[in-house]
Amino acid sequence: MIRIQREDFDVGVELSALSRGQHNIGGIAAFVGVVREIGSDGAPGAMTLEHYPGMTERKLIEIEADALSRWPLDAVSIIHRYGRLEPGEQIVLVITASAHRTAALEACQxxxxxxxxxxxxxxxxxxxxxxxxxxxxxxxxxxxTRWLEMDGRGAG
Amino acid sequence: MQLLYFAWLRLKIGVGEEQLEPPPEVATVTDLLDWLSEKGDGYAEALLDRSVVRVAVNQEYVGFDHPLSPEDEVALFPPVTGGCGGPG
Incomplete structure (x- = not known):
């Protein structure tokens, strides 16, 4: 499941939605990206995320398909926000679920x-x-490139 | 040809998208960048350092030698900076 949205997301809601009715899931890994309090130049501040509607969805679908081809995953969720975000706000959520914890953790990263x-x-x-x-x-x-070296093939 | 510009390229050029008809001799991405650079100071400034310009044709990343056709959607933008947090 891939969503590009301006609105915030609720990690708990997304976690339960992903695993609902899926009884072979043994582990779920989640990564939540947050706007840092300190920007890259040391000053706190809000940021605005711009994206390329259409291509963004297309690229995320490709990346998701690549992960699904590498690990035995039962479910994947990617939510990426755009627009103006204050420090402390959530930017991105990646959730992976698998029967095996290694698959879930590696695929999430x-x-x-x-x-x-x-x-x-x-x-x-x-x-x-x-x-x-x-x-x-x-x-x-x-x-x-670390991922490419790990399996010696291109990841697209 | 549909042209799209993002991030600081959009600001320097002054528009986010435009419909242009480059002459027939514009056959590759490099040709297009050369042609655009002649269109005005904003274009020239935006395209001055091509090492920080990335290109997508019909929403796929391509190199500067990629061929172009009049129906293409061509997007110019800086290297992407999505997600968050450093890797290490």
């Missing part, structure tokens, strides 16, 4: 690593002087 480098979102941080677009981090690219 895989999904958050990949969506950071593949999903077309851009962050604008508000600062005292106006604001600035957040630069992509080479360490995020490294986090995804």
């Amino acid at each position: 895989f999904l958050i690593d990949w969506l950071k480098t593949k999903a077309p979102f851009w962050k604008f941080e508000e600062t005292a002087g106006g604001g600035k677009w957040v630069d992509a981090r080479s360490s995020d690219e490294l986090a995804t």
Whole structure:
């Protein structure tokens, strides 16, 4: 299940919705991304997330399909917000469920690593002087190449 | 050709999307960027450092040598910064 939305989400509601009626799930892993109190330049501030409607959904569906092909997952949820977000607000939720905990935990990390480098979102941080677009981090690219090295094949 | 611009490229160019008809000699992404750069100062400034410009054609990431056709949807944007938190 993939949702791109302006509104906040309730992690508890999403967790129970994902596992409802699925009796072979042995473990559920969840990652919640939150707007940091301190921005990249050290100043606290809100941010605005812009995205590319259409392509965002398409890329998240691809990333989800890739995770499903690598691990025996019973369910996946990805929710990514856009618009203006205050420090402390939730940005992104990834939930994975499987009969096996390793599959759930690994797939959850895989999904958050990949969506950071593949999903077309851009962050604008508000600062005292106006604001600035957040630069992509080479360490995020490294986090995804780790997955490629692990299995020696491309992940799309 | 439908052109879409995001993040600081949108701000520098001044619009989020526009319908343009590049001349027939615009055959690849590089040709398009060269042609756009001639359209005005905002375009030239936005496309000055191409190492920070990413391109999607019909919502798929492509390289600068990718061929273009008049019906394509072409999006120009900086490297993506979704999700949150550093990896390490």
